[in-house]
Amino acid sequence: MSTYAQKKGFGATIWDYLTTVDHKKIAILYLIAGGFFFIVGGLEAMFIRIQLAIPANDFLSAGLYNEILTMHGTTMIFLAAMPLIFAFMNAVMPLQIGARDVAFPFLNSLGFWLFFFGGVFLNLSWFLGGAPDAGWTSYASLSLASEGHGIDFYVLGLQISGAGTLIGGINFLVTIINMRAPGMTYMRMPLFTWSTFVTSALILFAFPPLTVALFMMLFDRLFGGNFFDPLMGGNTIIWEHLFWIFGHPEVYILVLPAFGIFSEIFAIFSRKRLFGYSSMVFATVLIGFLGFMVWAHHMFTTGLGPIANAIFSVATMAIAVPTGIKIFNWLFTMWGGSITFTTPMLYAIAFIPTFTMGGVTGIMLASAAQDYQYHDSYFVVAHFHYVIVGGVVFALLAGLHLYWPKMFGTMLSEKLGKITFWLFVIGFHLTFFIQHFLGLMGMPRRIFTFNKGQGFDAANMVSTVGAFFMAVATVVLLINVIVTIVKNERIGNDPWGDGRTLEWAIPSPPPFYNFKQLPLVRGLDAYWIEKMDGKTEMTPAEPIGDIHMPNNSFIPFVISLGLFIAAFGAMYHGNHAWGIPVLIIGMLITFGSMFVRSVKDDHGYHIHKEELMDDDKGGKA
């Protein structure tokens, strides 16, 4: 038993998580926080569906409906989907490339706390005078007209959490470029690592435009700026451009990791090498590249003119090509494989038709001329829920079941997992399939109610019933999590039995230094290759030696807290005299703690060879 694995008290555990720089623990933090916001966003979705269940409903007022609608979108994208993806990236990617941690463990922690405080700040709006109500896209003319501080919460909250995301993206890029184990060439990296890589590059180039756009909105709303005010010479379309220059890559930021998770699942549970690995890599990179070229397809009806619309229309349709490559590769991976229908695999199989349908309606919307017909109708709502729920949420649920054992060392119940799956998939299609037709029949999106006799009644009721199926599915999932934690049945390195990549070669959960000796990677699906040679563990690439580890730090928490405080000062400086002092105090806390970090040396520590040899847990490699 190693000295590092002592049992800790409750307070010590909390302190450990507040200060941790270990990518596996940060992954758990992301999972908990992202899961919490997922449930908050889900409740908001339920309120929307209850309000729309019957015509002329007065469950919610029009204003409150706008707030809930806005917060549903914002929460799901920024505070649920992104952090949950980051949870899996953090938990799995360093293990997949055979690294002991990410390149910047301190920044990893900072990224999490920034996201967390940004998310909390945004949601505090509910208790402090009302949430943002201009839609998740927060178009400038609407936002500037919005009274109260709702939009300010949106702007400041997203600014803080966006900084965290950007930091995370840079961190993953450097980790993948610099810290791969011996033999892990780029073209031997698992697909999930590849998608993390491309996604991080998208984050790096997509988030700065959002940062700037949010600054502009901040200046306009709180500091007398005139970017978006036409009376002062401003231009409201600038926000639309900047938002979508960020916003379109954002949907690929969400969906590429989903593709990565599914690529792992198809290979594992078909017991076959991923079909067309190089074309998968190529398609991922190409989707990432094209993702930046298509933002104006969200603005076809803005009036950019036929030439711009035509160019963006064609560019958008081009994305169908690499996506089609992926769909066929997944199908061919299953072809002739020996498939086991585990919960993750069920999600993967359900993903293919669902996502394809979302893709097909995407092509319909990409046609600028047709888009005038679909624009701002429920057809669009149906489309993006098919790609985002059918792609991203399915992948997150699949990933949760797949990687739970690696993250926690226990196995989620397959029985309950399959119940969740069926309820969720049936509920999903029930909710959103019919919305295509609602849209085609003319129901506009973002309305808080509709009248009897417009022909929308039955379809809306069906949609609401579907939403309850998904809610029940989520409850079953939570029960599953609790039951699993209570039972606490420990499992071994490779609980699915067919793990192919490095993370399955080490214990679940891995020791805090991951690899006692860095593994030697001999090809794609490194662990599978060793298994086929009759070995049970990886061949080490180095002798046992001292391992350098980073120290825990409370500073990331304090830096983020400072910005959280400063955001209140910025927001209220127009109403209260204490605004500016609080802004300054918050910035001083942030920059002061950055200064402390800068002048105080932190060389980390070494785990000595002798301790490693005593540690029976680490396993070889």
Next chain:
Amino acid sequence: MKADEKFTYETWPAAPEKQTLEGKNKFLGFWLFLGGETVLFATLFATYLALKDSVPNSEMALAKDLFEIPLVFIMTMLLLTSSLTSVYAMYHMKNFNFKKMQLWLGVTVLLGAAFLGFEVYEFNHYVHEFEHTFTSSAFGTAFYTLVGFHGGHVAFGLLWFITLMVRNRKRGLDLYTAPKFYVASLYWHFIDVVWVFIFTVVYLMGMVG
């Protein structure tokens, strides 16, 4: 190899900033960060160009009324020279000459501070002589945001250099401090490049209308 190992001129490696894994990570991560910063400034430039001379009434000052070449020429020279002196500092860093590195960093800081002083004067001038303020028009907002973001970067860079110089004045160079100096100088070059674009796009193109 420990990060705080002591070196002499003979044992000092050719690329000390990339000798340790931490240094290598820092080096690459910072380049990537500068990639993101490039997009940030590109966005600000695009917005500025969209809103240039966009004012609510025809009596307000436009770019061609505001800008004067002599002042921005001096500022440009100061900042370009400071970039050169930071190169000298890095040259001495690579030659393990800590004192000379500190000296040239000091010169860099002085030049940067002089630049910032001129910028404050410039803004003050526009506000009081032309009533061209942050809130007076969309043009004003876009101008002060773009140039102000750059000025903010300069100020941050100065504080960064000063912190490094003061913090490390006694212990000198090793493989732990070398990447810190190197990365700060990269940041300084980036600021300089952005200014070259501001000089061209905002001032020169502003002068010709």
